[in-house]
Amino acid sequence: MTRKDWRIFLLTALLIAAFPWMVQPVKAVSHYVDVMVFAGIFALVCLGVTMLMGYAGQVSMAQAAFFGIGAYTSAILTGRFALDPWLAMPAGASLAALVAWVVGIPALRLKGHYLAMATLGFGVIVHIILNEEVEWTGGPSGMADLPGLHVLGWKLSTELAWYYFVWGTVFLALLFCFHVLHSRVGRALRAIHEEESAAEAMGVPTARYKVQVFVLSAVLAAVAGSLYTHFVTCLNPSSFNLMWSIRFILMVMVGGMQSLWGALLGTVLMTFVGNEWLHVFAEFEILVYGAILLVVALFLPKGLVSLFTRKPIVHNA
Amino acid sequence: MSRLGECVSRSILAGFYVGLMLFLAASGRGLAAEPYKIGAVFSITGGASFLGEPEKKTAEMIRDEINKQGGINGHPIELIMLDDETDPTKANLAVKKLVKEVPVIIGPSTSGTSLAVVGVAEEANVPLISCAASHKIVTPIESRKWIFKVAGSDSHVVGKMFEHMKKQGIQKIGIMTVSDGFGASGREELLRLAPENGITVVADERYGPQDTDLSAQLTKIRTSQPQAIVNWSTGPTQILAVKNWRDLGMDSIPLYQSHGFGNRKNIQLAGKGAEGVRLPLARVNIGPLLADDHPQKKVIMEYTKAYEAQFKEPVSSFGGHAWDSMHLAMAALKAVGPDAAKIRDFLENTKGFVGQHGTFNFSAQDHNGLSKEDLEMVVVKDGDWALAK
Numbered sequence: 001m002t003r004k005d006w007r008i009f010l011l012t013a014l015l016i017a018a019f020p021w022m023v024q025p026v027k028a029v030s031h032y033v034d035v036m037v038f039a040g041i042f043a044l045v046c047l048g049v050t051m052l053m054g055y056a057g058q059v060s061m062a063q064a065a066f067f068g069i070g071a072y073t074s075a076i077l078t079g080r081f082a083l084d085p086w087l088a089m090p091a092g093a094s095l096a097a098l099v100a101w102v103v104g105i106p107a108l109r110l111k112g113h114y115l116a117m118a119t120l121g122f123g124v125i126v127h128i129i130l131n132e133e134v135e136w137t138g139g140p141s142g143m144a145d146l147p148g149l150h151v152l153g154w155k156l157s158t159e160l161a162w163y164y165f166v167w168g169t170v171f172l173a174l175l176f177c178f179h180v181l182h183s184r185v186g187r188a189l190r191a192i193h194e195e196e197s198a199a200e201a202m203g204v205p206t207a208r209y210k211v212q213v214f215v216l217s218a219v220l221a222a223v224a225g226s227l228y229t230h231f232v233t234c235l236n237p238s239s240f241n242l243m244w245s246i247r248f249i250l251m252v253m254v255g256g257m258q259s260l261w262g263a264l265l266g267t268v269l270m271t272f273v274g275n276e277w278l279h280v281f282a283e284f285e286i287l288v289y290g291a292i293l294l295v296v297a298l299f300l301p302k303g304l305v306s307l308f309t310r311k312p313i314v315h316n317a
Numbered sequence: 318m319s320r321l322g323e324c325v326s327r328s329i330l331a332g333f334y335v336g337l338m339l340f341l342a343a344s345g346r347g348l349a350a351e352p353y354k355i356g357a358v359f360s361i362t363g364g365a366s367f368l369g370e371p372e373k374k375t376a377e378m379i380r381d382e383i384n385k386q387g388g389i390n391g392h393p394i395e396l397i398m399l400d401d402e403t404d405p406t407k408a409n410l411a412v413k414k415l416v417k418e419v420p421v422i423i424g425p426s427t428s429g430t431s432l433a434v435v436g437v438a439e440e441a442n443v444p445l446i447s448c449a450a451s452h453k454i455v456t457p458i459e460s461r462k463w464i465f466k467v468a469g470s471d472s473h474v475v476g477k478m479f480e481h482m483k484k485q486g487i488q489k490i491g492i493m494t495v496s497d498g499f500g501a502s503g504r505e506e507l508l509r510l511a512p513e514n515g516i517t518v519v520a521d522e523r524y525g526p527q528d529t530d531l532s533a534q535l536t537k538i539r540t541s542q543p544q545a546i547v548n549w550s551t552g553p554t555q556i557l558a559v560k561n562w563r564d565l566g567m568d569s570i571p572l573y574q575s576h577g578f579g580n581r582k583n584i585q586l587a588g589k590g591a592e593g594v595r596l597p598l599a600r601v602n603i604g605p606l607l608a609d610d611h612p613q614k615k616v617i618m619e620y621t622k623a624y625e626a627q628f629k630e631p632v633s634s635f636g637g638h639a640w641d642s643m644h645l646a647m648a649a650l651k652a653v654g655p656d657a658a659k660i661r662d663f664l665e666n667t668k669g670f671v672g673q674h675g676t677f678n679f680s681a682q683d684h685n686g687l688s689k690e691d692l693e694m695v696v697v698k699d700g701d702w703a704l705a706k
Contacts, residue, residue: 031414038406134501141451141498142405144432145460157440159413233436236405236429275410285402 048217062119068240070225100218142236256303356415363403371636491520491538495550503549601637637673
């Protein structure tokens with residue numbers, strides 16, 4: 001991380017840490033802590049999307065499916081087999097990684113938007129499985145009464161506890177992503193994004209790196225899914241359909257595709273927009289989403305972060 | 318006067334005014350009693366808006382009516398209604414918001430959104446009266462101390478249907494169910510209750526909610542020669558089932574629909590084809606058909622008239638759920654005041670409450686309080702409902 005990134009990191013961490021103390025005394029916005037827990041969970045997914053889309057230049061339409069794989073693996077293992085949530089979570093992440101690897105290898109060897117097409121189909125398949133495998137997933141009515149989460153012997157029972165736990169996880173993931181981006185892999189990824197043939201000519205094993213990033217994004221989504229399961233303690237396939245994959249992409253695009261900070265900003269903003277501020281538009285919400293996307297694409301092609309900086313925040317290390 | 322002096326005197330004057338206003342506001346509050354708050358979460362938009370719309374209208378109608386009459390024990394009702402857009406995550410957030418403000422919550426509208434919030438209400442110790450059907454909403458009862466529901470369970474509907482079949486001497490049936498929450502729950506109950514009623518399910522077909530043709534399923538069912546067909550779905554597929562059943566000339570095999578068909582719009586959409594379709598229905602839909610001495614006749618006719626006069630559309634089962642949950646919440650508030658724990662206890666001990674969907678008899682073991690006797694078997698006749706023999 002550059003010094004500038006560290007400064008932003010500390011500032012953001014402070015802001016996030018102080019946020020509950022700012023909103024909780026005000027009754028009208030005291031539930032914003034809840035909204036922020038969801039925003040944090042979605043932010044984990046979106047960090048993965050940024051790595052994949054903004055740095056490796058690949059579009060995945062199946063992030064909600066990986067989110068669902070993580071969520072349902074945790075739910076089934078803890079709910080039906082009484083496994084410890086901390087064992088179920090890596091199981092979900094491994095399953096997602098394996099699946100991403102299998103889907104990614106053929107799709108990412110090809111140039112162009114084959115991953116988008118492959119994942120589009122794959123996402124729909126996962127959603128159908130969640131709906132139809134009633135014995136395992138509870139079918140369309142989903143699963144309820146799932147266990148919560150204990151951290152070091154403490155049960156996360158309040159929103160505040162969840163808030164700090166989820167955002168702590170987000171910052172850990174953020175550090176990890178920064179680390180990846182400033183390593184050889186990160187430089188290779190940016191080279192792929194700029195010009196794949198040139199990168200290949202320079203000896204960058206493009207296919208391998210692309211698959212690795214795709215697997216990373218799937219793992220992040222799966223971990224987020226596990227957290228979602230234990231936070232909400234119930235699941236329903238409608239939270240993991242294609243619409244959600246598109247929403248994740250939208251969050252990242254609004255924030256700024258080529259910046260991890262953009263992913264955070266976009267996720268928090270769009271979660272509030274979707275759950276709080278656009279409630280009045282109800283059925284027209286999708287139109288408003290479209291309008292937001294259009295405005296961002298036309299006037300802020302680098303996302304909202306470009307308002308704060310003239311150059312992309314992440315420099316070449 | 319110096320500028321400083323002017324400034325000070327103005328500040329004093331301003332302070333005086335502010336004080337006066339605060340005093341007036343406080344005393345004004347003392348005159349009208351503190352409102353009683355009722356929280357509501359309905360799917361007013363999104364996939365289940367056909368449930369949420371009539372629920373919202375009904376709840377608001379009742380609120381206005383009661384407030385016009387002077388409220389509950391002099392306290393006006395404040396209805397804090399949130400739209401979950403048929404999204405479980407949004408329903409969860411909405412209830413999290415409400416448990417901090419209100420002593421009782423009505424809704425959500427669907428089984429999926431209800432299951433997404435029962436944990437929240439349970440944890441916060443705030444009673445919640447769901448308007449959805451799944452039995453999972455109120456079972457296992459040990460972890461549903463604070464949860465009630467006013468929609469009958471699918472087991473009641475299936476029970477009523479099988480009772481009618483037995484009277485007709487039907488023993489072999491083919492079932493077709495839609496693969497969403499509604500259909501999945503219906504299928505489960507059909508398969509579970511068939512053996513104990515001496516009925517064999519000879520065909521078990523499923524289809525998607527977006528399917529545009531059900532001939533394949535019906536043809537397959539026909540080959541297994543059932544004596545009746547049960548279709549369990551909501552929305553366009555139940556119209557399709559009727560049309561395909563006619564087009565294939567299968568009308569010699571009677572068609573039973575779930576209570577999801579219980580909306581007059583469905584008869585209009587299916588046209589003449591719907592003649593003879595049988596289904597169990599809550600009495601709220603058939604007020605005029607009830608005998609005058611039926612205990613529910615009065616409340617149903619009053620609601621039907623008020624609703625149809627105000628909104629120019631027929632009443633539905635769903636508005637009936639909102640009526641039942643709203644009136645139960647109000648009865649509790651009237652009896653014990655805005656105390657969540659007392660409201661819970663009051664609801665659990667409510668017996669003989671005459672509502673739109675039946676006579677509710679709650680108990681510590683049963684947080685639904687309805688049975689199959691609260692349904693009527695109806696048949697489509699001359700483009701309207703008629704009581705089935």
